[in-house]
Amino acid sequence: MSAPAPRPYRSYVYAYPHKTAYRPLTGRPELAALWAGEPKDALSLYAHIPFCEVRCGFCNLFTRVGAPDELTTRYLDALDRQATAVREALGDRDPVRFATAAFGGGTPTFLTAAELERLCDIAEKRMGVDLRAVPLSVETSPATATADRLALLADRGATRLSIGVQSFVEAEARAAVRPQRRADVEAALGRIRDTGVPVLNIDLIYGIDGQTERSWRVSLDAALAWRPEELYLYPLYVRPLTGLGRIKDPAAADRAWDEQRLRLYRYGRDHLVAHGYEQVSMRMFRRADAGPAGPDDYACQTDGMIGLGCGARSYTSALHYSFDYAVDMREVRSIIDVYTETEDFSRAEHGYGMTGPEARRRHLLQSLLQAEGMPVAGYEERFGSSPFADFGPDLARFEGYGWLDADAPSGLLRLSPEGLAHSDGLGPELFSAAVRAAMAAYEAK
Structure with missing residues (x-):
C-alpha cells in the first residue's frame, strides 16, 4: 500500500535552499574569490528595498514598516557601498554582463521618485546594468504607485510593474490585514497602464477566511478587466484570523483549509485559462497574446x-x-x-554551500516546478548523470501520486496538472536531509 500524498500546501519553494538553512560562513570568504571562476556573461541583479507603508497580515518577508530618521538615505548609501564592492569583486578579466534586473522588497516604490532614480543610478553606474536594454521588473503597491514614481521607473527602462492587490473585495483585504479601498486600487492600476510599461502583473491571494468561489471570481474578473500581461495566484500561508482559528481540531482545520485552497486554485486556474492565459507555473499565468518584455537569456537554474x-x-x-x-x-x-552601518562589503556573511548533489536537487526542483518541465538531455549534459538515476525513488513516488505527466513528449520530465496543483507539497519533498536538518535547527527570530 502506497503512502498518502503530502499535504498540498507545505511551503512555497521559490528558491533552494531556503534562507533558514543558511548559517554564518566560516572565515567570511572574499567575494572576489567566490566569483573568480564563475561565468559572468548572463547575470541577474536583484536589489532589495526592505520598507513598506504597512505590514500585511500574511507577510513573512524581510521588511519593516516605515523608515524614520532618513533611514532610506542611509540604506541607499550602504547599497551604493555594497554595489561598488561587489562590482570590484566581479573584476574585469572576464566579460561581466547583466541579462535581467529586478527591484523587490518590501516595496521598492516606498522610496521617493528621487530615491528611485538613485537606485537606478546605482544599478547602472556602479554595477554596469543597462536598464533600458534588459528586462527590469519592479514591485509596487496601490498606496505607493504614484504618478511621479511610475513615470521615473518607465523612463529608466522598467518593462514590468508588479502590484500586490491580493483581493479586490474590501472585506477580504481587511481579513488579510491589508486595509485598502478598491477605488484606490483601481486608480493605481490606471496610473500603471498610463505609463505604457509593457507588462503589468497583478498578485492575488486565495484562501482568505470567508472567501468563496463567488468572491474569488470578483477579484479575478476585476483583475482581468485590466488585461494584465501576467497574473500570479498565491495561496494564503497564514492561518485566517477567524473561522479556521475557531476550530478546535487543528488537523480538521488544516484539512478544511487545504480543501478550500485547492478548490479556489482550480477555479482560478480554469477561469484564467478560459480567458486566454497560459499557465507558466502553479502561481504564474501569462496572457497568451502578450508580447515579450524584452530579451531575456537568463536561466535561474x-x-x-x-x-x-x-x-x-x-x-x-x-x-x-x-x-x-x-x-x-x-x-x-x-x-x-547593522547593514546601513557596514563599510566593508567585500566578504560573504551567511550562506549555504551548493555541493554537487545539492546543485542537482536545485536544478530538478526549479525546472520541475515550471509548467514547461525539464528536458532530460539538458540535465544529463550539465551533470553527466540521469535524473532517474539521481532521484529515482522521488520520481517514482511522484509518479505514484499522479504528479508526473504520462503524456509528456519523450525526453521531457513534466508535471501533470495535478502535480502543478501540488507544487507546494512536491517542492519540499526534494529537500536534502542536510537542508531539512538545517531548517529544523533554525531558531526563528
Missing part, C-alpha cells in the same frame, strides 16, 4: 545572481549567500541598522 541589500541573496555555482535573516520586526530593524 544555471546562471548567477547578484543580490544587493540586506535581504537579497546571491548565487554562485558553489555557494548561495546573503545577510542575516529574520521575520520579527525588532530583529529586522536591527539587521537593517
Whole structure:
C-alpha cells in the first residue's frame, strides 16, 4: 500500500535552499574569490528595498514598516557601498554582463521618485546594468504607485510593474490585514497602464477566511478587466484570523483549509485559462497574446545572481549567500541598522554551500516546478548523470501520486496538472536531509 500524498500546501519553494538553512560562513570568504571562476556573461541583479507603508497580515518577508530618521538615505548609501564592492569583486578579466534586473522588497516604490532614480543610478553606474536594454521588473503597491514614481521607473527602462492587490473585495483585504479601498486600487492600476510599461502583473491571494468561489471570481474578473500581461495566484500561508482559528481540531482545520485552497486554485486556474492565459507555473499565468518584455537569456537554474541589500541573496555555482535573516520586526530593524552601518562589503556573511548533489536537487526542483518541465538531455549534459538515476525513488513516488505527466513528449520530465496543483507539497519533498536538518535547527527570530 502506497503512502498518502503530502499535504498540498507545505511551503512555497521559490528558491533552494531556503534562507533558514543558511548559517554564518566560516572565515567570511572574499567575494572576489567566490566569483573568480564563475561565468559572468548572463547575470541577474536583484536589489532589495526592505520598507513598506504597512505590514500585511500574511507577510513573512524581510521588511519593516516605515523608515524614520532618513533611514532610506542611509540604506541607499550602504547599497551604493555594497554595489561598488561587489562590482570590484566581479573584476574585469572576464566579460561581466547583466541579462535581467529586478527591484523587490518590501516595496521598492516606498522610496521617493528621487530615491528611485538613485537606485537606478546605482544599478547602472556602479554595477554596469543597462536598464533600458534588459528586462527590469519592479514591485509596487496601490498606496505607493504614484504618478511621479511610475513615470521615473518607465523612463529608466522598467518593462514590468508588479502590484500586490491580493483581493479586490474590501472585506477580504481587511481579513488579510491589508486595509485598502478598491477605488484606490483601481486608480493605481490606471496610473500603471498610463505609463505604457509593457507588462503589468497583478498578485492575488486565495484562501482568505470567508472567501468563496463567488468572491474569488470578483477579484479575478476585476483583475482581468485590466488585461494584465501576467497574473500570479498565491495561496494564503497564514492561518485566517477567524473561522479556521475557531476550530478546535487543528488537523480538521488544516484539512478544511487545504480543501478550500485547492478548490479556489482550480477555479482560478480554469477561469484564467478560459480567458486566454497560459499557465507558466502553479502561481504564474501569462496572457497568451502578450508580447515579450524584452530579451531575456537568463536561466535561474544555471546562471548567477547578484543580490544587493540586506535581504537579497546571491548565487554562485558553489555557494548561495546573503545577510542575516529574520521575520520579527525588532530583529529586522536591527539587521537593517547593522547593514546601513557596514563599510566593508567585500566578504560573504551567511550562506549555504551548493555541493554537487545539492546543485542537482536545485536544478530538478526549479525546472520541475515550471509548467514547461525539464528536458532530460539538458540535465544529463550539465551533470553527466540521469535524473532517474539521481532521484529515482522521488520520481517514482511522484509518479505514484499522479504528479508526473504520462503524456509528456519523450525526453521531457513534466508535471501533470495535478502535480502543478501540488507544487507546494512536491517542492519540499526534494529537500536534502542536510537542508531539512538545517531548517529544523533554525531558531526563528
